[in-house]
Amino acid sequence: MSEPLVLGIETSCDETGIGIVRGTRLLANEVASSMDEHVRFGGVIPEIAARAHLEAFTPTLRTALETAGVELREIDAIAVTAGPGLAGALMVGLSAAKGLALAADKPLYGVNHLVAHVAVALVDHDAASSPLAPNTAALLVSGGHTEILRVGSLARDVELLGSTIDDAAGEAFDKTARLLGLGYPGGPAIDAAARMGDPKAFRFPRGLTMPKFEGTVQSPGKHRHNWSFSGLKTAVARAAEQFEAQGLAVPTADLAASFQEAVVDVLTAKAVRACQEHGLTSMLLGGGVAANSRLRELLAQRCADAGVELTVPPIPLCTDNGAMVAALGAQLVSAGAQASSLEIPADSSLPVERIVI
Amino acid sequence: MLLLTIDSSAGASVALTRDGAPLDAWRTEQTTSHAEVLAPAVQRMMIGAGVTGADLDGVAVGVGPGPFTGLRVGLALAHALAEAWRKPLHGICSLDSLALRATDAGVEGEFLVATDARRREVYWAQYIRDEKGSRLVRGPFGASATDLPELPAVGAGLGLYPQELRPATMDEDPSAWVPDAAELGQLAEGALVGELHGVLCQARPLYLRESDAQVPVQMRQGGS
Ligand SMILES: [Zn+2]
Numbered sequence: 001m002s003e004p005l006v007l008g009i010e011t012s013c014d015e016t017g018i019g020i021v022r023g024t025r026l027l028a029n030e031v032a033s034s035m036d037e038h039v040r041f042g043g044v045i046p047e048i049a050a051r052a053h054l055e056a057f058t059p060t061l062r063t064a065l066e067t068a069g070v071e072l073r074e075i076d077a078i079a080v081t082a083g084p085g086l087a088g089a090l091m092v093g094l095s096a097a098k099g100l101a102l103a104a105d106k107p108l109y110g111v112n113h114l115v116a117h118v119a120v121a122l123v124d125h126d127a128a129s130s131p132l133a134p135n136t137a138a139l140l141v142s143g144g145h146t147e148i149l150r151v152g153s154l155a156r157d158v159e160l161l162g163s164t165i166d167d168a169a170g171e172a173f174d175k176t177a178r179l180l181g182l183g184y185p186g187g188p189a190i191d192a193a194a195r196m197g198d199p200k201a202f203r204f205p206r207g208l209t210m211p212k213f214e215g216t217v218q219s220p221g222k223h224r225h226n227w228s229f230s231g232l233k234t235a236v237a238r239a240a241e242q243f244e245a246q247g248l249a250v251p252t253a254d255l256a257a258s259f260q261e262a263v264v265d266v267l268t269a270k271a272v273r274a275c276q277e278h279g280l281t282s283m284l285l286g287g288g289v290a291a292n293s294r295l296r297e298l299l300a301q302r303c304a305d306a307g308v309e310l311t312v313p314p315i316p317l318c319t320d321n322g323a324m325v326a327a328l329g330a331q332l333v334s335a336g337a338q339a340s341s342l343e344i345p346a347d348s349s350l351p352v353e354r355i356v357i
Numbered sequence: 358m359l360l361l362t363i364d365s366s367a368g369a370s371v372a373l374t375r376d377g378a379p380l381d382a383w384r385t386e387q388t389t390s391h392a393e394v395l396a397p398a399v400q401r402m403m404i405g406a407g408v409t410g411a412d413l414d415g416v417a418v419g420v421g422p423g424p425f426t427g428l429r430v431g432l433a434l435a436h437a438l439a440e441a442w443r444k445p446l447h448g449i450c451s452l453d454s455l456a457l458r459a460t461d462a463g464v465e466g467e468f469l470v471a472t473d474a475r476r477r478e479v480y481w482a483q484y485i486r487d488e489k490g491s492r493l494v495r496g497p498f499g500a501s502a503t504d505l506p507e508l509p510a511v512g513a514g515l516g517l518y519p520q521e522l523r524p525a526t527m528d529e530d531p532s533a534w535v536p537d538a539a540e541l542g543q544l545a546e547g548a549l550v551g552e553l554h555g556v557l558c559q560a561r562p563l564y565l566r567e568s569d570a571q572v573p574v575q576m577r578q579g580g581s
Contacts, residue, residue: 040572047425047568054429054562058436072441088426091392095430098396099437103410342396 004076004333007064007100008326011093012085012113013144014038014049016056019323020068020075021330024122027068029316029323032056035185042178043171044143046086053092061100064322072104077339079329082110082357083350085144090346098342107339109329110357112158112350113320114140114147117286119154119331120317120324137161137280137308139271141295142287142320143170143185146227146267148274149352151284154328155335160352161274162225165208169263170289172229176236176259180252190256191292197257199294204235204262206269217277225274232262260294268299272306282309290318332356358414358549361399361438362542365391365431366423366451367472367513367535371398373406374542381406382539391430399438410442417545419451419536421563422480422497423472428562435560447545448560452497452512454536456484457544459511460491462527467494469506471514471522472535474499479514479522480565481505493555499565 003023010017014035020028034052038044065072080097083090094110101108118138138149146164151157167175170187177186182193207228208214215221236259243250275283283303289295290312303310317323337356344357359380362372369391370384383398403409418435421428439446455470465486471479482496483506502518510522511531524531547553 041570042572045568045570048570050426050429051562051564051568054433054436057433058440061440088429091426091430092433095392095396095433096437099434100441102396102400103438103441342400343393345390345393 004330005070005074006077006079006326006329006333007075008322008324008329009078009080009093009097010113010320010322010325011053011089012081012083013089013320014044014052015320016053016060017320017322017325018060018064019321019326020064020070021123021323021326023330023334024124024327026123026323027070028064029321030060030064030067031321032060039184042184043174046088049086050088050092053089057092057096072100075104075106077107077109077329077333079109079111079325079332081113081116081325082344083113083347085113085348087346087348090348094346102342108342109332109337110340110344111325111328111332112352112355114145114149114352115154115158115355116324116328118149118151118284119328120286121284121311121313122331123317123323123327132284133282135280137271137275137278137283139283139285140287141169141267141289143174144168145287147352148225148271150278150280154331155337155355158352158355161278162227162270164227164229165223166228166230169227169229169267170287172232172263173289175233179233179237179240180255182252182256187289187292190260191294193253193256194260194294197251197253197255199257199261201251201254202239202258204258205231206262206266207231209266225270227266227270229263232259260292264292264295264298267295268302271299272302272308275308276306281307282311285310285312286318288319291315358546359408359412360415360417360542360545361413362417362538362545363395363399363431363435364419364451364454364536364538364541365395365427366419366421369395369427369431370538371395371402372539372542373402373408374539374546377543377546379539379542384537386535388424388427391427395431395434399434410438410444413442413444415445415447415549417447417449417542418560419454419538419541420448420558420560421451422474422499422565423451424475425562425564432560432562446560447549448558449541449545449556450482450497450558450563451536451541452480452482453493453544453556454540455512455534456491457540458534459525459531460486462529464509464511464525464527467508468525469508469510471502471505471510471512473513473517477501479505479518481514483508497563497565
């Protein structure tokens with residue numbers, strides 16, 4: 001079979017994404033975001049996101065097909081994010097994907113959003129220079145998730161090495177930006193404010209780094225490769241309150257820089273260590289927080305020091321999009337994976353080991 | 358005219374109608390499995406009836422009002438089907454299904470359709486059946502059952518608020534009625550052949566309620 005032509009649909013959070021790939025070649029990547037509608041709430045409101053997905057679906061589909069210069073009947077398969085994500089949002093994309101698959105008589109692949117973030121690294125690369133070396137690590141950091149994965153094969157072998165046990169890193173950025181009055185989305189706002197601040201001004205906690213959580217290489221603790229970010233915003237709030245209580249101006253830039261340093265430090269330290277302890281010599285970064293300048297800088301430095309080869313896809317492919325879903329779909333088709341039934345549910349907490357449902 | 362109609366405003370239902378008469382119909386009272394059951398139901402029905410998308414004259418879909426998540430599942434499916442088949446998509450208010458059922462059962466004069474809107478409210482609309490035929494008077498709205506006009510009613514709202522609403526009298530008990538695709542298909546046919554007016558609408562959900570997201574305190578005081 002020649003390279004499969006796959007349409008991918010992504011609606012797990014606030015981006016309505018429709019992408020089209022032929023094998024690893026990107027033909028279209030259309031994204032309609034409802035981000036502006038969430039700004040005044042300081043975070044993604046699931047009901048608003050779900051409403052926006054339904055409104056955006058058909059126009060986004062039409063634009064994607066037009067951009068790719070293909071017709072629906074030429075498509076070999078429809079791939080859709082089945083989870084994890086916001087249940088009501090996932091159901092819009094899943095139901096629409098089923099409609100397309102049914103009407104156009106194409107196989108449907110309900111795929112894992114996290115694994116799709118990894119698959120996007122293949123896009124625009126020819127097979128000879130695949131950035132996915134055997135046993136690659138993937139660090140996924142967004143407003144909805146924070147994980148480190150070991151990827152043996154996109155089609156059949158993905159393992160969760162560690163994840164956040166509470167807030168996602170991007171969520172911590174949003175919440176902290178909100179309490180510092182920096183606006184939404186928090187990632188770019190904190191990144192900008194931090195440039196004018198001192199990252200060492202405050203020493204904020206690095207969650208789950210105490211020996212009782214981490215253990216040792218020989219006898220790893222339960223949370224050796226896990227993160228926790230929920231305590232961080234509380235620490236920032238306390239620090240800000242102390243200034244307010246004394247009638248002093250809150251040093252927003254220093255707080256933002258110190259907060260960002262705390263997140264990025266623990267994120268990169270644990271991710272790189274997980275690579276070393278699992279013998280992984282290459283790492284892929286994905287998720288919207290990949291746009292954070294300090295994360296990219298420190299991760300690049302620590303990967304280089306540890307001899308881990310780092311790949312960061314272009315930012316529009318790091319944030320949620322349909323091309324990543326299509327890219328994973330194409331890998332599954334090529335690997336001969338079994339298509340999904342039209343009865344599959346949306347699974348808001350789909351485990352990463354389930355690549356296709 | 359051959360129409361495929363989907364409704365997911367309460368339970369879920371699918372119907373194929375030819376010239377307004379049902380060829381086949383499927384329904385479930387389950388309210389939480391729309392995303393799983395609707396598409397397979399459409400597929401089974403099309404295969405069973407030996408009908409392909411190319412044979413259809415259009416797709417009709419109930420636009421609610423109804424619980425948002427389930428409603429969107431039916432609409433997303435209908436949009437995708439119509440788009441892929443390149444067929445026209447018609448929206449129709451789901452409450453009209455029960456108005457048709459009421460007049461078919463002999464209800465005359467002014468009456469209400471009231472369905473479950475959750476949160477101690479009903480979705481309702483007022484209809485009339487007289488010598489000029491039957492039609493919508495006003496609505497649909499979302500409200501507490503205590504705030505409705507004192508008219509006989511049909512629909513699941515009756516079963517939920519028996520103190521506030523009184524049933525329209527007829528042979529069968531209308532207190533558990535939920536909208537159904539077969540009736541919506543019949544109405545869409547009537548509208549498309551020009552016998553009914555003001556029935557079709559855009560295929561967009563009738564939410565009748567904002568999302569109840571609250572702006573956080575920090576944001577209202579907030580800086581930039
Ligand atoms: Zn994501």
